[in-house]
Structure formats: C-alpha cells, structure tokens
Amino acid sequence: MRKNTRRALTATTSLAAGAGVSLGLFLGTGSAHAADLSVPAPKAPAATDLAQAAHAAGTAQAREMAGRFFVHLDQRARHLPVDQAARADITAQAAAKSPEAAGDAVPVYSLSADFVTGKTGSAPAQVAYLAVKSVSADGRQATARVEPQQHGYAVVGMAQGTDELAYAAKAKDGYAFTEPQLNAWYRVSGQQVLPLNESARQSVGEHGTTLTAYQHLVHQRYADKLPGSVYQKSHKYGGVTPATGTVSLADTTPRALLAGGGGAVAAGAGALLITLVTRRRDTTA
Secondary structure, three states, X not given: OOOOOOOOOOOOEOOOOOOOOEOXXXXXXXXXXXXXXXXXXXXXXXXXXXXXXXXXXXOHHHHHHHHHHHHHHHHHHOOOOHHHHHHOOOHHHHHHHOOEEEEEEEEEEEEOHHHXXXXXXXXXXXXXXXXXXXXXXXXXXXXXXXXXXOOEEEEEEEEEOOHHHHHHHOOOOOEEEEEHHHOEEEEEEOOEEEEOOHHHHHHXXXXXXXXXXXXXXXXXXXXXXXXXXXXXXXXXXXXXXXXXXXXXXXXXXXXXXXXXXXXXXXXXXXXXXXXXXXXOOOOOO
C-alpha cells in the first residue's frame, strides 16, 4: 500500500455508520462484476444535520479543543518533544487563540466499501464526517471534524488546514470524494471520475476515467484487504480502514495507519498531540 500523505484527524467514527459506531469505510460484501454499474450519487446529509454540526463547532467545548489544537501546532513548529509538550499546561495559551467556527458545515465524502466490492446500485462514496472551518485569533486555519454522538453532534477531532473544504468547493456540477489510502481527491461529473490533486492524477490519469473503470481499479486495490479477508486474518494491519496517521512529532512523513475496527479515538491533549500530522498541501485542480 502507498503511504498516505494526508494529515491525521483525531477520531475515526463515521457519520454514515451512525452515532457511536466506529467508522467502517471498507465494511461491505458483494463482488465486482464486469457489466457497467448503475451508479447513483451518495446520499447527502439533511439540512438539519448540517445546521447542528455547524452549531456544535461553535460551542465552548469545541472552541477549547480547537484552541489546544492550535497551541499543539505551535509546539510542533518549535520541535517540542512529545512528552514535554503533553505535560505542558497550555490552558491559558489555548484560550488566547480565541478560535471561532467559520462558515457552514460541509459533508466530506470518502470511498465506499459497497462500491469497492461492486454491490449493485452503490454510490462511489459515502459521508465520512462533516467539516467546519476553525480560525484562530492569529489567522491560522484548521478543520473541525464533526460527527453524530449519542446526544447530538460534537467535534471529535481537528486537522490542520482546510483541504477538505477546498476540494469540496471544486465539485462544480458533481461532488468531490477522497480515496484516503492514497490521499487522492476526485470529482465525479456524470459518469466520469476526474482528478483533483496529484495523487489522483497518478491514480486515474490526467483526464480521469469512467466510474466503471474506477470501480474495477479500487476493487483490485482493496477487495482482498477488507475486514474478514485473508489479508486481515494474517494480521496485516487488520484490514483496510480509513484510520488516522499516528506518528511522533519528529516524524515528518505522514502515512496511513491501517487498523481494524475503524482505528482508535484519541483522547486528551497528549493523544491529540501525538496524532497530529501535517499533510502536504495539495489542492490543485
């Protein structure tokens, strides 16, 4: 598998999987078939869900999380050791960041397991989470990852930059989605899958490909690595799921952590710091 060049979020539960359910992007059954696929668009979240997600990103708890995240970015820039950074009292620094949620919640679509396995009538992607921009007092931007919880929506993680929002804005007449194991971003227009970044161009070519051809491509890449596969049973990372990247602050090469069960939810400032990874900026069309 190629190393993932995206930066980590701090949780991997899925909107599509429902409240309290771990993200299982590649959970699915079925088999690929040679005939052209009838490919619908992914189901979009309701307006009420988007409104609740935007509200959740602006709560005091979410702003505190964002403030700590921005401080951790500063610590990383200073190459502060992980253990020292995790022990530091950053409460006052986090409050000084005065982060605010900005703009609407945007659905982030990611490759669907049913599409990988060729299940009839499956969309290429599904909603993985909702994204809301967060801006600190000094102008630094991040993306809040918002997901449904037992009692409404909550921010479960932060990520540096606003790549998800930038790619979604490039959807034009279709929708954008990611193939997370490659950090590839695509735009679906009609029956075409078009690349939005360099990883996607390496995947499907400069001019893209058809949805049917793309389905065959991802089937070859992932169908034998789903949970329950020989790949998983041989203890090779537990099967392919869109988990976070987990690296030390000294590691400058972000990569995917392939883990069964949707990966682990990071808890506390120390864990947030450890799972922070800065990805290569790549929002070229």
